Amino acid sequence: MQFTVLGPVGMATEDGQAVPLSGRLRTGLLALLLARANDHVPVEVLLDALWNGQREPTRRRPLQLHIHWIRKALDSPDRLRHARDGYQLAVQPGELDAERFESLLDESIREGNHDPGRTADRLRCALRLWRGRPYQDVDLPELEPAAQRLIERKATATELLYEAELRGGRHAAVLPELLDAVAEYPLRERLRASLMIALYRAGRQADALTAYQDARRRLTTELGLDPGPELQDLQLQILAGEPVDLGRDVARVSARPAQLPRDVTSFVGRAAELTALDHTAAAGELSPGLVTVTGTAGVGKTALVVHWAHHNRTRFPDGQLYVDLHGYGPEPPLRAEEALVRMLRALGVAESELPDGLAERTDLFRTVASGKRMLLVLDNAHSVEQVRPLLPGTSCLVVVTSRNVLAGLAARDGGLRIALDRLRDDEAHSLLKELLGEYDRIRPEASTELIDRCARLPLALRIATERVRLHPHRDTADLMAELADEQTRLDLLDTGDPATSVRAVLSWSYHHLDPGAARLFRLLGLTCMQCRYPRHDFDGYSAAALLGDDDTRESRRLLDSLVRTNLCEETASGRFQLHELLRAYSTELTADPEELDAARLRLCEYLLANATRALAVLAPGEIAEPPEITATPQVPVSADRDAARRWLDRERQNVLCVAHHIIVHGHWPDARGVATALYRHFTGDSGEHLLSGEPEVSHPR
Template sequence: MRFQVLGSLAILRGGHTERLTGRLERTLLAALLARAGKPVPVEALTDALWGDRTDPRTGQRLQLTVHRLRRKLGEPDRLSFGPAGYRLRVRPGELDAERFESLVGEAVEGARHDPRGAATSLRGALDLWRGTPFAGVDLPALDDWTHRLVERRLMALETLYESELACGRAAEVVAELTTLVREHPLRERLHALLMTALLRAGRPADALAAYRTARDTLEAELGLGPGPELRELERRILMGEPAKGKAAAAEDTERAGARTARSAVPAQLPLNVRAFVGRDAELAELDGMVATTRAAIATVAGTAGVGKTALAVHWAHRVRERFPDGQLYVDLRGYDPDQPVSPGDALGGFLRALGAALPQDPAERTARFRAMTAGRRMLIVLDNARSAEQVRPLLPDSASCFTLITSRDTLAPLGAREDVRPIRLDRLPPADAHRLLRELLGARATAEPAAAEALIGQCVRLPLALRIAAELIRSQPDLSLADLAGELAERQGALDLLDIDGDPYTAVRPVFSWSYQRLDPAAARVFRLLGLHPGHDTDAHAMAALAGHGLPETRGSLDVLLRAHLVDRGADGRYRQHDLLRAYAAELAAATDPAAERESALSRLRGHYLYAASAAMAIFAPNDYAPRPKVPPPDGPRSSFAGYDDALRWLDAERANLLDATRHGDPAFVTRISETVALYLRVRGYFDEAVTLHGRALEAARTIGDQMAEANASRVLGTMMNLSGASPEDVNAHFRRALAAYERVGDQGLQAYVLSSLACVRLRLGELTGALGQFERALALNGVNGNWRVRCAILVNMGRTLRTLGRLDEARNCLESVLELCETHGDKSVEANTHCILADVYTRLGQQAPAFEHARRGMALARETGYRQIEAHCLGKLGTLHRQRGELTQALHLHGENLALARAVGETELLIEALNTLATTHTAAGHAAQALRLHGEALTLATVAGERVAQAHSHAGIAAVHASLDERDAARSHWRQALATYEAVGLPQATDVRARLDELDGRDGE
């Protein structure tokens, strides 16, 4: 028997076709095939057949329709009824859609190595296609499946013609590709294949005509120009170069040093699991998914403590070589006692690992993540997920990536919209539980077989409980397995009444309880306090603060917990707990320790974090625009740092915990942490964390009525939002609130700083002259003897503005006065920024020697201070200087590094500049396609952010590319748009653009 859904629905049996002419029969069969082999509830079927039009006879009508379908099937047992609903049995290979997807998956996987065989397989798969899937069936539940099948067909067609071209059959496939392009005019890949086929068939003129057709269609239908692949093909045709595939073109670009913004290759997997046993069937199933590429998403669901994370991590380490573009991992903490990880925060970690910028909007983060992973062979492990909603934004939109999700829940809603392969992980089979015990205990497990059997039963065959029990035995040579099994039996009896529906937590609590009771009082207290810690991991200093003990004593207790498997320690030396153990620890703390004592412990922890952060910042960035809070030393151990690198390591390691600690508790602590680490978050480019923290600080300050804290929070929040490209209106609202508050408290220095910040927003809008006047007013308000750090900030921004306006001598004098202040006060970060801008000033003055000197000095200081934005700017300045020397390979390399770092930092102005400068270098190197793509991205970003001058620079760059290709109309259009802004703002670039337009007009008149 065969079932056909690729076209109109049909059943093939006995050599003839059973067509389903009635709507009810077709809908019923489609609904059953959508869940082939699985029961479909009666309610779902009646809803599919009649919707809201049900009546008391609906059940009888369904039975009649089922009866008619059974007659068409010819095998009554094919369609059975049970408690869960109706089930249609479909054997492997009987459903044409399944065969189609299998053939396509195998052919796509082998196309690179065997294009001839792939072409044969793909033509066989495409022969199964008879039309739109489920034609004549109106059932919304089928929409996702239909869409996926249609996309797979298009992918199959594209891979087919790539394979045919690889086999040298260019002339033979031109006609077929021409028809396909006519049917799918917006599919750029098909246009590219047609152009390639025409070029290889010796028809370059026709290939250019095909490009123009594609360009005109895309512009008319979408308002967009051709993408980079089509533009690169056009460039090759115009240059007389042979047509190359995507891989060859990429190799050429890399060989020239022109790969732009190469994404990082992350390796985020946790340490592999010790003494992993069993799970052969599950591992084989995962291996099969990767080998066939038929499923890009798999879920591992099972009860807590059953070993889901261990399986995922163990398998990921086994197959990591299959994912050369990297492995991403996140513990979503879906069942932690505290707050789960939000999709936005998880995406922030992924994007940072990939070297990408972090948009503030969660939807934009998802889009950026999917763009960064598209076409890359990556493994993504989403551990401990709570719900489908938590993981759906984290799924890549590329069949080249494989996503493995672990959860206590089956995440069924995910499968309704995504192609997901579920794996159910049960408790260890008895044989594997015995193997694990033997791995952990050796001969002691085999010496007492009956006791081992009982112990395995009391641990309900959960690996977590077995490991803890085994450690109890290992640590006490005089304790027999029988003794432990007997004790656990007694404890289990006392807890049986609490064991609801086999909840693993109540089932393994006797093991936890026995292990906990064997601890000495100090270690037991530290274990309970781990349940109070607000973060996901911690170090010994923080635990000492929580406990109120000395560091040696706390480390001793943590070592006891490590040996008992009640806490884990990662390669970074930080301590983490399984969520079941953490929940148990929190429960014990609530039941054992008085509320006042628990609050006292958390207060000590907050004091530790505030003091340590203050000490680290005193080394990392001793100077700030506003005085930082004065923090008294804690009563217990005090954190100290050997130097700059040590302080920065601590800040990076504890960044998440500092934010977690501000979710609850003392509002004054929230405001003080915000004021303490604001400059760290800014310099390191952690914009998303900064906006979260400073937003909390603003609410906390209002709660306690602290006007100064409210002003500080508004100031730093506005600054970070401005850097990350938030709307000028929202940014200005924060700055104006801060200005009003500083006026009320009488702080002229910070009033001047906020006036300067408001002027920076005017720079974004292209109001350069007005901004310059506002900088001058801010400088006068601060006074010559006012806040020197604020004075530096104002002078730096004045220097930037004067440079942009072309008043280069004034800019140089202004910036050199900043260097004098930096030398007096020893501020290396401001000095790095100033050198960077001076490098640009001297470049524009045509003085390359001092320009190089300032750029290199700025680079050295930026790296010394960890100021990634300035490091990126300096890379860009050095690249421009090499371009002016004609050293294009070096310029491309430096500008590529500049863009990669700019994407990682996420500062909008920096990213736009990096895109435009790299594009300009590509133009100089004759890489028109790359230049247009980069300028186009810069123009989009500048338009969204309201960066008016950057928009003009992007238009000017695009015009230069079109001029290099002798596309005069396009060049003229973009230069005119750039000129309008340059003239309105009063920039010197207007003179050059007018000259270029005059030159174009002169060439037209020739």
């Protein structure tokens, strides 16, 4: 189909047969959908625009009727889809006149001065698409920003057209057109400059100077300004009889970048995060906006942002910039100076005009971006220092993704921070179903196990399901058994591509840690003791015990560092855990068995000693002869029964693990009685079956 907005709003069939539109509301609805073609338009936006802010429930029914009529008029009803309480009109490349116009203009800007004749032809094709004012006869304030932006781009196209014609030597031929263009845009100094050059080259020096005086008079009268330096210099050159030329390069005109990576397939869930991005974009129409999306490796930060950006391109009519800052990866982080060069080039700044210093490049970027409504995606950031020089000062929206929480950015520069968690169970099941499709041979209980083994991380789920698809005749029970083994799980989630292998992406976070935090991370895999209770959490005291450090302040500082880089999760106040894949990666990092045994012994001693003290408060006499174990550090478990009970409740699973470990492996023979008493206290079971080899009894947690 064909859609028009560069004049009266309308649509026509492929063979040019116009589709009649009747009524203000129906035409306005089509205009609103075309202004954000291919993007999601919330119902609230449509109701506000069409009924002047009146959102009564009774308005939804007429809106649905108009939507139904437009669907019937389209060549395919599927073009107009309903999703997330809004509508999206699918428009193919070349179908919308405004999109064709802007594509031709952007091609001309990118080509620069290489072929003036070809540039002029392309710009004339672009300008012939205009049949009046944008969104003509549709009186909706919501469309005014889009209309004004198109009018501004038309003026830019007109300027570039006559500059290309002058570079092609056609000054005499375009003089009549230039006079008309100056009459239409009397305050555009670049058009005035082109007119002066055309007159001067045609041997009409006096007329060229008169054109300057006319420009000066209009600018002074209407704006209270003198002509700019370029126009003044041109007047002096003409007065001196010197050769004149255009002072600006076409390439210096800002291009409209479209740099978003390919949208992810089978995107599911994340409704709250998508809505938060919607609200931030809507609130920042006239002011700068900043969003940071943080989360652990493989959680889908880039997928979320790119998916949202693709569905909201028309919110950013001046373009979308995308820069991978390589904060976590095989390459060193991209320096801010290099990122600025990439962005400035994308915006049409010539190589010769790029300044050398960081501050100068930042200033130029903010100048070029001034007044534009662009989206800037800064992906995979490493630090605040890397990001801050890249922030524009105007109405652009900046979305930053990082494994680091970038607390300094939020504290000083404000904006919204979205902490992206792992998928919920229902979202993970939906993703699994989407990815497997016809290959879905996994039983429901096995699906749950697969999701748990992949820690509800989208990246891991995608790799695991691809393994199922690659081996359609293999029993999926074998895959489940292999994933159950922590020692081989990361091998199975390896694609051979460092960018998409779970072990590789986790390693990039680990290798950015300072030595103290890296050592703690290597030891944290021991908190599960490889027992039957897999979902452990721990606190700063357990971390200090692993490190062999009396000072819990240091262990908490290191834990905070791991949380900031999303290599550890804080589950409650002062409690932490590693998800399945982080724990698997942690346990394979330390090759020194002596270091592991010593750390495991310290953790067991810490838990056993403090559990013994707590049990002595709660059940005096339960332990006849407490073993002599010196633990570092010691929790201040006093004679307060409530404090002792709270500590045992918090550490229940961990203490059970230690008791299980002692009973089975026989460490500290004199402590076996204590372990048995603790086991009985928590479970009501003597634990003797653990020694005899009898099957374990499942106890409620």
